[in-house]
Amino acid sequence: MGSPRPKNDVLQGTLSLLVLKTLASNKRRHGYAITSHIQRVSEDLLRVEEGSLYPALHRMEQMGLLRSEWGVTEKNREARFYSLTATGRRQLALEEESWNRLTEGVGRVLRYA
Amino acid sequence: MSWLKRLVNTVRSGRVEREIRRELEFHVAERADELRDSGLSAEEAERRARMKLGNPLLQAERTRDMDVALWADGIARNLRHAARSLGRTPGFALTVVATLALGIGANTAVFGALDAVLLRPLPFPDADRLVRLSQVQQTRSESMIAPVRLEEWNRLNSTFSAISGYGVEDVSETSGDLPERVRRAFVTPRLLEVWGVAPALGRGFSEEEHRFGGPAAALVSDRYWRRRLASTPDVLSRSVRIGNASVPIVGVMPPSFRFPDRDVDVWFPSPVDAPNAQSRHNTWYTGVGRLRPGVTLEQARADLSAVQARLAQQFPDPDRKIGVDLRPLKQDLVGGVGRTLWLLFGAVSLLLLIACTNIAALFVARGAARRPEIALRLSLGASRAAVAGLVLAETLLLALVGGALGLLVAGFATAAFRALGTELPRMDEVVVDGRILLYCSLSTLGVALVSGLAPAVRAMREDAGLASGESGRTQVSGGQRLQWVLVGGQVALSVTLLTGAGLLVRSFHALARVEPGFEKSGVLTFRMSGSWSETGEYPALVARVDRTIDTLRALPGVEGAATTGWALPGTPTQWESSFAVMEAGGDADRRIVTDLRVVSPEYFATMRIPLLQGERCERRSVDSRGAPSGQGFDLTVNRAFAVRHLSDFPSAVGLHLQAFGETALKPGRIVGVVGDAREQGIDRVPVPVVYVCLSAPGPTPFFLVRTSGDPLAVVGAVRARMKELEPQRSVYDIAVLDERIDGAYALRRLLTLLLVAFSLSALSLASVGLYGTLSYAVGLRRREVGLRMALGALRADIVRQFLGQGLRVVGLACAGGVGLALALRRVVAGLLYGVSATDAATLLGVVAMVAVVAALASLVPALRAARLDPMRVLRES
Numbered sequence: 009m010g011s012p013r014p015k016n017d018v019l020q021g022t023l024s025l026l027v028l029k030t031l032a033s034n035k036r037r038h039g040y041a042i043t044s045h046i047q048r049v050s051e052d053l054l055r056v057e058e059g060s061l062y063p064a065l066h067r068m069e070q071m072g073l074l075r076s077e078w079g080v081t082e083k084n085r086e087a088r089f090y091s092l093t094a095t096g097r098r099q100l101a102l103e104e105e106s107w108n109r110l111t112e113g114v115g116r117v118l119r120y121a
Numbered sequence: 122m123s124w125l126k127r128l129v130n131t132v133r134s135g136r137v138e139r140e141i142r143r144e145l146e147f148h149v150a151e152r153a154d155e156l157r158d159s160g161l162s163a164e165e166a167e168r169r170a171r172m173k174l175g176n177p178l179l180q181a182e183r184t185r186d187m188d189v190a191l192w193a194d195g196i197a198r199n200l201r202h203a204a205r206s207l208g209r210t211p212g213f214a215l216t217v218v219a220t221l222a223l224g225i226g227a228n229t230a231v232f233g234a235l236d237a238v239l240l241r242p243l244p245f246p247d248a249d250r251l252v253r254l255s256q257v258q259q260t261r262s263e264s265m266i267a268p269v270r271l272e273e274w275n276r277l278n279s280t281f282s283a284i285s286g287y288g289v290e291d292v293s294e295t296s297g298d299l300p301e302r303v304r305r306a307f308v309t310p311r312l313l314e315v316w317g318v319a320p321a322l323g324r325g326f327s328e329e330e331h332r333f334g335g336p337a338a339a340l341v342s343d344r345y346w347r348r349r350l351a352s353t354p355d356v357l358s359r360s361v362r363i364g365n366a367s368v369p370i371v372g373v374m375p376p377s378f379r380f381p382d383r384d385v386d387v388w389f390p391s392p393v394d395a396p397n398a399q400s401r402h403n404t405w406y407t408g409v410g411r412l413r414p415g416v417t418l419e420q421a422r423a424d425l426s427a428v429q430a431r432l433a434q435q436f437p438d439p440d441r442k443i444g445v446d447l448r449p450l451k452q453d454l455v456g457g458v459g460r461t462l463w464l465l466f467g468a469v470s471l472l473l474l475i476a477c478t479n480i481a482a483l484f485v486a487r488g489a490a491r492r493p494e495i496a497l498r499l500s501l502g503a504s505r506a507a508v509a510g511l512v513l514a515e516t517l518l519l520a521l522v523g524g525a526l527g528l529l530v531a532g533f534a535t536a537a538f539r540a541l542g543t544e545l546p547r548m549d550e551v552v553v554d555g556r557i558l559l560y561c562s563l564s565t566l567g568v569a570l571v572s573g574l575a576p577a578v579r580a581m582r583e584d585a586g587l588a589s590g591e592s593g594r595t596q597v598s599g600g601q602r603l604q605w606v607l608v609g610g611q612v613a614l615s616v617t618l619l620t621g622a623g624l625l626v627r628s629f630h631a632l633a634r635v636e637p638g639f640e641k642s643g644v645l646t647f648r649m650s651g652s653w654s655e656t657g658e659y660p661a662l663v664a665r666v667d668r669t670i671d672t673l674r675a676l677p678g679v680e681g682a683a684t685t686g687w688a689l690p691g692t693p694t695q696w697e698s699s700f701a702v703m704e705a706g707g708d709a710d711r712r713i714v715t716d717l718r719v720v721s722p723e724y725f726a727t728m729r730i731p732l733l734q735g736e737r738c739e740r741r742s743v744d745s746r747g748a749p750s751g752q753g754f755d756l757t758v759n760r761a762f763a764v765r766h767l768s769d770f771p772s773a774v775g776l777h778l779q780a781f782g783e784t785a786l787k788p789g790r791i792v793g794v795v796g797d798a799r800e801q802g803i804d805r806v807p808v809p810v811v812y813v814c815l816s817a818p819g820p821t822p823f824f825l826v827r828t829s830g831d832p833l834a835v836v837g838a839v840r841a842r843m844k845e846l847e848p849q850r851s852v853y854d855i856a857v858l859d860e861r862i863d864g865a866y867a868l869r870r871l872l873t874l875l876l877v878a879f880s881l882s883a884l885s886l887a888s889v890g891l892y893g894t895l896s897y898a899v900g901l902r903r904r905e906v907g908l909r910m911a912l913g914a915l916r917a918d919i920v921r922q923f924l925g926q927g928l929r930v931v932g933l934a935c936a937g938g939v940g941l942a943l944a945l946r947r948v949v950a951g952l953l954y955g956v957s958a959t960d961a962a963t964l965l966g967v968v969a970m971v972a973v974v975a976a977l978a979s980l981v982p983a984l985r986a987a988r989l990d991p992m993r994v995l996r997e998s
Contacts, residue, residue: 039144040151058152059175059183062145066187070127083154087147088140 023056023064025107028073028100031092036079038087039065065090073099130188134197141184149174195507199514207515213487214519217480220886221523221568224476226530227879229561231469233531234538235462236560237551243451244379244550246317247411251450252421254284254408256443266408268391268398270440271309273432274408280416280424285312286406288391289382291821293650293851296362297349302650302853304384305339305363307391307405315411316378322346323357323372326390330371333392337368343376345386361387364652364849381409381454383549397657401439409450422447454546461872464621464948471618472879473564475611477572479890480516482607484576486897488512495580509577516573517566524565528553531561545868575603601901604894609934611887616938616971618880621949623963624956625873631955632866638798638807639690640729644825644858645832646689649843650851651820659743665847666817667740670721672846673826678835681727681827686719686818690728690825691862693801700811703777703788704770713766713778715809718800721816725757725795727827733760735774735793738814753777755814756789761797762809778811789813803862804954825858832857869952884971888978895927896982906986907994916987923986927979928972935968 030045031037037045042065043056068074073096079089092100130137149170156166174180207214242248254274256266266274266286275284287308293300313325320340329335339361346356353359360367368389391405392398398405412421425445433440488495495508532553542548649669655662666684673682698717722738724730738755756778763773770776777788792814797807816822828835836855843852856864863870899906906919946958956963 038147040148044155058148058173059180062141062148062180062184063187066141066184070187085147085150086143088144 022107023060024068024073025100025103026054026056027064027068027090028092028096028103031074031090032097032100036077036089036091038079038081038089040087042090068096072096127188134185137188138181138185141181141188145174145177145180145184195510196514199510200518202511203515203518207518210487213483217483217519218523218526220476220480221520222526222530223882224473225520225524225527225561225564225568226534228466228469228473228564229527229531229557230534230538231462231466232560233535233553233557234542234548234551235466236556238455238462238545238547239459241550243454244377247414248451249449250412250414250416251315252281252410252412252418253448253450253453254286254410254425255446255448256404256408257446258439258443265404266406267401267403268309268393268395268405269401270432270443271406271408272393274425274428274445275311277428277431278421278424280413280421281410282413283311283314284408284410285309285315286408287312287388288405288407289385290653291648291650291853292363292652293849294349294361294363294387295849296360296367300650300849300851301349302851303345303349303361303363303386304382305387305389306380306382306385307389309391309393309406312388312409315409317411318375318378320372321375323370325372331390331392333395335390335392337366338371338390339368340372340374340388341370342374342380342386343378346373349386364654379550381407381450401436410447418447418449456546458545458868460951461868464952465872465875467948468618468621468876468879471614472883473568474571475614475883475886477568478607478611478614479886480519480572481575482604482611482890482894484512484516484572485579485604485607486893488576488580489897489901505581509581512577512580513569513573516576517569520565520569520572524561524568527565528558528561531557541871542868575607579603601894601898604897605930608887608890608894609930609937611883611890612931612934612971612975613938613941615880615883615887616935616967617941617945618876618883619967619971620939620942620964621945622873622876622880623967624949624953624958624960625869625876627956627960627963628952628954629870629873632804635799635803635955637691637803638730638796641691641859641862642857643829643832644727644827645835645839645855646823646825646858646861647839647852647855648821648823649847650853653820655820662820663740663743663815663817666822667721669824669843669846670723670816672842673824673839674723676826676835676838676842678829678838679826680829681723683723683727683825684721684816684822685724685825686815686822688718688800689823689858689861690798690800691803691858692865693805698780698811700778700780702767702770703779713809715762715766715811716800717811717813719813719815719818719822721822722755722814724812724825727825728798729827730798731796733794733796734763734772735791738792738812740816741814743815753789755792757793757795757812757814758791759795759797759807759810759812761807762811763794765809802865804866823854872952884974888974891927891931891975892978892981895923895979896985898926899923899982899986902986903989903994906989907991910989910991911995919987919989920980920983923983924976924979927983928976931972931975931979935971938971939964939968 026046027042030042039061043058043061046054046056065074065076069076069090072093074090075093076088076090078086081087149167152170152173153163153166156169157163161169171177243251245251254266256270265288268286271284271286275281278284285308287306289304289306291302291304294303295301308326310326310328310331313319319325321343323340325340326338330338341350341356341361346352350356350359356370356373358369360369362368374388397403410421412418422445425447429440429443429445433443495511498508498511499505535551535553538551539548542551651662655665670682670684673679699712699714701712722740725732725737735757738757741754758767758773767773767776773791773794776791778791779788795812799805799807800810801808826832826835826839840852843850910916910919942964943959950958
């Protein structure tokens with residue numbers, strides 16, 4: 009609440025779409041890897057607020073979109089790895105479609121105005 | 122199943138939290154690595170990484186909230202809070218828990234008995250299809266069934282899968298070192314088929330074994346096998362020895378097999394084709410049948426009545442006069458206990474309700490003391506539901522502890538029931554099992570809700586504005602009204618319970634004052650084993666019993682001895698017979714149906730029943746069938762009989778009575794008239810009785826021994842003398858007569874004791890509630906009292922004010938309680954003797970007692986109010 013947020017923070021609600029997409033490539037990743045993946049692929053346009061990442065991951069796991077397991081990183085640290093479930097994959101398709109419709113709609117309005 | 126996972130996580134919250142911390146630590150470590158790689162010092166990298174993640178505690182908590190079921194978590198948190206809050210007032214918590222443990226325990230125990238005796242089916246497969254069959258005769262209210270008739274019913278009906286029957290007798294088993302009395306049952310074919318139970322070892326009876334002259338065979342109970350045969354594995358090569366006959370054991374019944382007569386240990390096949398089983402007048406068997414699936418009792422009754430109607434055409438004498446009676450076996454076994462158990466359950470539930478009300482009132486008072494705290498919570502944004510949840514959590518916690526302890530109480534109480542209720546049907550089936558556990562849990566939750574509802578609702582209505590500065594001191598609240606309603610409810614319910622208990626106590630007093638017409642104390646009763654086969658040679662049987670009477674009379678300390686055939690004095694007999702007076706022409710229309718008792722000539726002197734007219738009856742010799750040879754039996758009638766039936770004749774003595782249907786019997790001559798005695802039971806007025814003078818109508822009459830001192834003191838001498846006289850027989854069923862007669866009222870006494878205990882507990886709970894509420898009212902109005910006293914009010918005025926407040930509520934409550942008692946009067950009416958259910962003296966006594974106790978409970982806080990020091994009170998504020 010305190011300091012003003014940076015403008016490129018991830019929009020509320022799109023975080024789950026980004027997480028799903030990040031995990032869609034059949035790879036399991038830990039929370040830190042998910043953050044850095046989003047940042048890298050978006051070429052630093054998007055930045056995940058770390059405070060909301062873990063609650064979101066745990067909520068998505070409880071909803072059955074993700075599953076998690078403990079594993080070891082290449083640096084030999086213990087970490088919790090997340091991967092998509094079948095439900096998560098279906099959810100990704102839905103969210104992607106609704107995102108596309110939203111951006112297309114917003115784009116049309118912007119172009120018209 | 123996400124909610125389930127969350128619930129699991131709620132319970133294992135420690136582990137969940139540890140994992141989250143590890144996960145976040147990992148994140149910080151990775152971030153710090155990256156920052157270090159970009160050139161920061163290790164400490165700076167660590168610091169920035171942590172800062173980026175934000176408040177770690179908040180972060181962990183927010184993540185954790187996603188993993189757990191919030192509602193369950195809320196309950197757990199409320200319970201923890203409740204435990205802390207209650208821990209600060211351990212006395213209060215302990216009182217409530219103890220009250221609940223007793224309340225829930227007693228309630229669960231009584232429910233357990235109710236469930237085992239009334240609600241559960243009998244322990245047989247498809248037990249609701251089992252039916253008790255009797256034949257009904259005009260001459261006798263109902264009776265056993267003749268062997269031939271039972272077989273015909275079984276053959277001709279279309280609604281039963283099988284009909285069977287049994288008869289029991291007590292015999293002496295002599296295979297061991299000492300003869301031992303065992304009860305054996307003669308069973309007709311198909312008995313195991315009707316029960317639906319197979320022997321645990323060996324087999325049932327074969328067809329040959331059920332035929333007359335066929336091989337002998339016996340089934341024994343699991344109990345007999347364990348006790349008498351020490352669970353020997355070769356039981357199937359052992360035998361049972363009765364009299365001079367050794368009968369091989371062919372099977373052992375399972376321990377779960379509960380024969381209706383629980384004392385039966387040995388079963389013998391009864392040959393239905395035996396010559397002596399062919400008379401349609403013999404009635405030997407208690408009938409049981411198993412209905413076909415889907416057949417109702419009404420259909421079966423119609424079917425069997427039609428069968429009997431056909432038999433009546435075929436054999437007009439005696440079947441024309443015989444009807445059929447069917448009852449569910451369970452109803453037949455449980456009998457009148459049901460009403461008592463329901464009454465007890467009602468009483469114990471009222472008590473629990475009073476306890477709940479009491480606790481509710483305590484919590485309302487406690488809630489009022491916590492008003493500032495609750496108001497603070499509300500003003501800090503707690504929802505009203507959350508505040509109510511806080512209060513409910515406290516009652517729930519107390520109820521849970523109370524319920525757990527209550528289960529313990531129920532366990533003890535159940536053991537006590539089993540020990541005390543040996544005379545009652547199915548008491549050995551009373552156990553604490555899953556059903557009882559479920560009931561206990563449900564009632565615990567119910568208790569938490571009922572006692573928490575009122576305080577929770579009050580807490581919800583609390584005003585947040587109160588939080589600021591002004592403590593509750595100026596509030597004389599509506600909470601008081603609610604508390605008074607709750608206290609009034611307790612007093613009213615106590616009055617109702619006390620009325621019930623008072624009526625039962627008065628019944629007992631009335632019963633103790635009754636003059637029974639015979640002297641019941643100082644008499645020893647017992648039986649000696651015998652076999653029905655002895656009735657084949659009646660003169661020997663009668664001579665044996667007469668010889669035994671004479672031997673008993675000669676013992677030192679014995680004033681008299683006699684026998685009674687079927688029923689002890691002061692206990693009901695099933696035997697009603699019909700007679701005609703020969704001097705009135707033996708007219709069938711003037712048939713007299715009356716209570717028949719068969720006693721030896723010494724009976725009247727032994728029982729101290731006065732002879733009013735005529736003379737003592739005499740022993741007569743009998744022929745081999747038990748009919749008197751020469752003249753008929755001597756008869757004695759009581760005064761009620763003479764007055765009711767023989768008032769047309771100048772004297773009863775010398776008249777002759779002919780028993781109906783028993784044409785083989787010669788008419789008996791009335792030789793004497795005796796005083797009326799309460800033969801049917803101490804609580805019943807004497808009925809007309811005909812006494813037949815015969816010492817042994819069957820092989821095992823009751824012996825009555827009148828002693829000069831304590832009856833139990835002669836038991837040793839009796840046993841020793843009997844062993845000399847009849848070494849093959851065992852003496853059993855030894856008891857003192859008045860204990861036996863009182864035993865008939867054991868259930869009622871137990872009920873009375875329990876009701877008295879319950880109602881006194883209720884009264885003490887109610888007075889504690891009254892005391893607490895009034896004390897609280899005094900506390901609330903300290904300032905007002907101080908002010909008034911400072912302005913010159915007298916101490917007596919203050920006492921009067923608070924006493925009046927308490928007593929007004931008690932007065933209203935008494936009226937309500939009496940009203941409720943009157944509305945429920947039919948519940949106890951059937952259990953009362955010599956007192957009406959609306960007995961004014963009992964009601965007045967109860968109200969007076971409650972008024973005195975309530976006045977005392979109110980006086981203490983009222984006096985305390987009057988002792989307040991006005992200056993101190995005023996300075997306090």
